[in-house]
Amino acid sequence: MPERYIYLDHNATTPLHPEVKKALLEMMDNYGNPSSLHQMGRLAHHKIEEARATIARFIGAEPDEIIFMGSGSEANNSVLNSLACSSQVCRMERKLRDAIITTTIEHPCIIESSKCLHERGTKVHYLRVDETGKVDLNHLKELLNPNVALVSVMYANNEIGTLQDIKTISTMVHAAGAFFHTDAVQAVGKIPINVKELDIDFMTLSAHKIYGPKGIGALYVKRGTPFCPMIRGGHQERGRRAGTENTLGIVGFGKAVEMRAIEMEAEYQRLLHFKNILKTGIAQQIPDVKFNGHPTDALPGTLNVSFAGAEGESILLYLDLEGIGVSTGSACASGSLDPSHVLLATGLGAELAHGSIRISMGRENTLEDIEYTIAALERVIKKIRKMSTVYKG
């Protein structure tokens, strides 16, 4: 057993960065309402604007293009609902376009929102992906037409880590006169992103995937882009997201991004190195494995792998008992009977999808963690395969 729990589920969420924790503790006694005109209010307001400027700078945006929201899911819901709003004003703003395009590998908050919009009359198209999880650009070309209001393509996939060619996609989308949104929750703070260079209209961000607090996300909305608020009320966030600001969350988010600016580059190299060791180790020690996702164009710390003849929830729970935390694409972990929609979309068969685990590394992981994990995986897979009806090793 290792001395401490080896957490390898950073795509689910991350521990707080020590600097974030410090900033949160300092902010904790500042209870002022940022809308108040007195000193307490002004201080809170100032702290929020500082964080907004930090985040904007980090992605190459202007501060007034950042809207703080309750989560990445809220930001994604807001964009889709905004571009499918049936009010006459909103429809005119998007030139009466009433269709959206998204992909088959999005996060559930995009998929479920899309389904709901479809029920309400919006035409929704789903882009195919290839076996590495890359969007089929020919399919996008086929689907783009003058009725498309929005194309939403996630930047980095949470399950397999595959990165999309965002610049190519946004160029195609804009040529067709539609707006472009990317859910970049898994990408921001892990790879360099500049919204102006990539020509993005909407981008979703979240704090808790990059060592910030939970319950705070943000939406980048390019100046001059139509946006219809989902939560109405006060004038907070320039009237685009009502509700008294989550000052603690925002300050923590700002600090997390500030730290990413300092640590991201070195961490990228370190995690990529770990991933290579992990991949090589697994491939050498364990027969009949399949790595999922794009081999190179992917997040540095994410490795998705399937083990023939071994069921994912069992792998996850045996690893948990060995002191290692990962996640799985198996149905058994989700409460439904279907395995990961992302893996199925890449054409992976049901057995390998049920037998997949996702290892997502982060800043506190060490080389020892990785070596221990390879050894533990070897033990666990051997044990499971011994009782497997399916594995014929």
Place this chain on the structure above:
Amino acid sequence: MVTQFEWLYSEIVKDHFMNPRNVLQEDEKFEADGEGLTGNIKCGDEMLFLIKVDKEKNIISDCRWKTYGCASAIASTSALSEMVIGMSLDDAYRISPRDVEKRLGSLPEHKIHCSVLGDKALRAAIDDYYRKNGMTNKITKKEAHIICECMNVTDQEIENAVLEGARSYYELQEMTKLGTVCGKCKEKATELLKKYIDEHFGGDIKIITNLPEN
């Protein structure tokens, strides 16, 4: 040392999961008198159950199993394997997922699907034994049809539930766990419920498909 937070399932489940009993070993020569295989890899689980029968006493003298399945499937089949050794074929045939669940100290609702595999495979193994030993009259004659795909519940089990007292859709759900995942089978199950109540108890009983107002 790692601080262990309360495990996902009960301690008994954990124990069976970590040290599954009666798993068929790789090089083991286990001459089975009956073999049963159930499940579907597409749904993420498959189960093989092997039994040895003491033909004089008509009891299961030993058993082995293998599975492609999750923690619940492993733990519940391990527990089941301990329960059936020394049990008469008739009693073993009647073991329900709930008996296994009781022994394990409860499983989360959405995991019960996984725990029904073991007893299904066991029944298949007993049927196999009957077939091989010219006791086909002991096999439940009617071909069973799966009504609830999520929980693998057949029309025969619905009939059994009715015989055991199910009179409403909700009682049927309680007893068989049918319709507790996707709910697609509700209409078909309600029809069968009515049919079996008609068949066995006459047609005067009203089928309750909605919960009472209060």
